Amino acid sequence: MGRVVVDVMPKPEILDPQGKAVARALPRLGFDQFVSVRQGKRFELEVEGDVTPEVLDAAQRAAETVLSNPVIEDVVRVADIEADAAATVASEGLA
Amino acid sequence: MSTATAGAQGLRVGVITFPGTLDDRDAARAVRLAGAEAVSLWHGDADLHDVDAVVLPGGFSYGDYLRAGAISRFAPVMEKVVDAAHGGLPVLGICNGFQVLTEVHLLPGSMIKNDHLSFICREQPLVVENASTAWTNEYEQGQRIVVPLKNQDGQYVADEHTLDELEGEGRVVFRYEGWNPNGSRRGIAGVTNARGNVVGLMPHPEHAVEAGFGPAADAGPRSGTDGLTFFTSVLAHLVAA
Numbered sequence: 001m002g003r004v005v006v007d008v009m010p011k012p013e014i015l016d017p018q019g020k021a022v023a024r025a026l027p028r029l030g031f032d033q034f035v036s037v038r039q040g041k042r043f044e045l046e047v048e049g050d051v052t053p054e055v056l057d058a059a060q061r062a063a064e065t066v067l068s069n070p071v072i073e074d075v076v077r078v079a080d081i082e083a084d085a086a087a088t089v090a091s092e093g094l095a
Numbered sequence: 096m097s098t099a100t101a102g103a104q105g106l107r108v109g110v111i112t113f114p115g116t117l118d119d120r121d122a123a124r125a126v127r128l129a130g131a132e133a134v135s136l137w138h139g140d141a142d143l144h145d146v147d148a149v150v151l152p153g154g155f156s157y158g159d160y161l162r163a164g165a166i167s168r169f170a171p172v173m174e175k176v177v178d179a180a181h182g183g184l185p186v187l188g189i190c191n192g193f194q195v196l197t198e199v200h201l202l203p204g205s206m207i208k209n210d211h212l213s214f215i216c217r218e219q220p221l222v223v224e225n226a227s228t229a230w231t232n233e234y235e236q237g238q239r240i241v242v243p244l245k246n247q248d249g250q251y252v253a254d255e256h257t258l259d260e261l262e263g264e265g266r267v268v269f270r271y272e273g274w275n276p277n278g279s280r281r282g283i284a285g286v287t288n289a290r291g292n293v294v295g296l297m298p299h300p301e302h303a304v305e306a307g308f309g310p311a312a313d314a315g316p317r318s319g320t321d322g323l324t325f326f327t328s329v330l331a332h333l334v335a336a
Contacts, residue, residue, distance in 0.1 A: 010207075014252060015278070017208040066169075069162055069198065071205040072252060 002051035004059040005084075007077040008068045009040035040076070043067055051080035100330040103130040108329070109146035111176075111192075113138040113167045117154030118189065118301060125301040126150070129326035141171035148185040148229075148329050149176055151192025153245075153299055163206060163248045164194030173199055185229035185329050186293045190246055193285070193295030202286055202295045203261065204253030209246070210278025218310035218319075219244035219298050220272040221284050225265050228291040233328040240321035241310050242303040244276060249297045251279035251286075261286055269296050300325040 010016045016038045023037040045062070047055050056078060063075040108126040110133055112119045123133035134146050138156075143149065157166040167173065173195070180186045180201050188196035196202045209215060220241050223234040234240070253261070258280055261267050269285035277297070285296025300322030303309040312319035 013254075014207065015210065017210055017212050017250075017278075021212050066165070067161070069165065069205055071197070071203075071254075072207055 002047045002049060002055065003081050004045045004047070004051055004056060005077065005079050005081045006043040006045065006059060006063045006067055006075065007040060008043070008063070008073050009076050010038060011072060011074055014072050040073075041067075044081075051083065056080065100130045100327045100334065102334040103330040106131040106148075106330055106333055107134050107144075107146045108132070108326075109134045109136040109143060109149045111136045111138060111149065111151050111172055113154070113156035113170060113195075115154050115156040115158055116152055116191070118152040118299065119154075121299075121304075122150045122152040122189070122301045125304040125323065125326045128304050129323060129330055131326075131330055136172055138167065138170035138172050141175055143172070143175050143179060143184075147333050149179070149187070150301075151176075151186070151188040151195050152301065153190030153192060156191055156195065159191075159248065162194075162198065164191060164196075164198040167191075167195045168198040177201060180288075180293050183290065183292050185332060187230050187325065187329070188293075188295035189299055189301060190249075190297055193297055194248065196293065196295045201293050202288060203257050204251055204280075204283075204286065206248045206297070207250045207252055208248050209250050209276075214245070214247045215249070215276055216243070216245040217276065218242075219276060219284075221269045221298060222272050223268070224270055225268045225287060225291075228268055228287045228294050228328075229332040230294040230325050230329050231268060233324045233331055239272060240324075241312065241319050242298045242300050242322045243310055244298040246277070246297055249277040249279070251277075251283045251297070253280060258283075264289065268294055269298070 019038040060078045108131050110122045126133040223238045226234045226236040268287050270282045275282045287294045303319050303322035306318045309319035
């Protein structure tokens with residue numbers, strides 16, 4: 001079972017009312033080091049079998065046509081998370 | 096009521112129901128009060144049943160999941176609505192219906208959460224900025240009207256280029272008067288397409304069509320019927336066509 005992650009964020013020029021509300025709440029709990037917050041969405045798309053380049057391509061198209069609205073949002077990541085995790089483990093192993 | 100439009104008998108205005116639509120019955124009642132037949136259209140039925148105009152009512156279709164209007168956009172009936180709108184069919188999107196029309200690209204821009212983050216419900220004064228669309232031709236240019244406004248994601252946004260284009264082409268149909276209730280760019284409450292047959296707005300004209308059930312007006316509490324003119328306008332447009 002392969003899994004593709006799609007991250008969608010509000011465009012930088014669009015005010016993010018939810019992020020602003022979270023940013024205002026943080027200092028009340030003592031988290032006063034965060035000067036701003038932006039809130040986005042993460043989708044996990046599962047496929048039978050491996051995440052092939054064709055699967056990634058389909059996920060990219062789904063991200064741009066359905067999962068995000070280009071007027072207000074940017075697709076910031078479309079990735080095979082198993083491969084990403086493996087890469088992270090490998091790089092940590094090197095370090 | 097004696098407000099029915101002359102010659103409107105036999106005209107059929109469709110009202111679409113999506114899962115989570117709330118205001119379809121009020122919209123149908125407004126259509127009948129204006130003098131036409133209201134026809135219920137179902138989201139899963141790819142057929143407009145020969146209607147002469149279509150209303151996409153308010154509510155929370157699909158629970159606003161993903162983005163408001165984003166999933167309704169793919170309903171079988173919407174493909175027919177888009178085709179017919181390109182052919183000149185009058186289409187009105189109210190609140191969630193407006194959100195659906197932007198998601199399906201019949202109207203530009205999009206709606207995000209109100210800038211103050213709260214659901215809002217109030218009697219909202221608007222200025223009619225374009226009194227020549229299929230849905231506003233019986234208003235006066237610059238007329239002030241009052242209809243209810245009730246939403247969570249009502250902040251109209253578009254890039255500056257699009258906003259300039261809308262302003263330049265007279266496609267801003269309604270603007271909030273006085274206080275901007277949700278942070279909408281340039282106080283925009285409603286817009287139209289280039290042809291003027293597709294109109295979308297966040298406030299709810301269908302809740303201001305019958306004395307006793309509308310917003311406050313000069314004649315007394317709940318006496319406001321400013322919204323009825325949307326529905327008589329479209330019938331006048333169809334009769335004249």
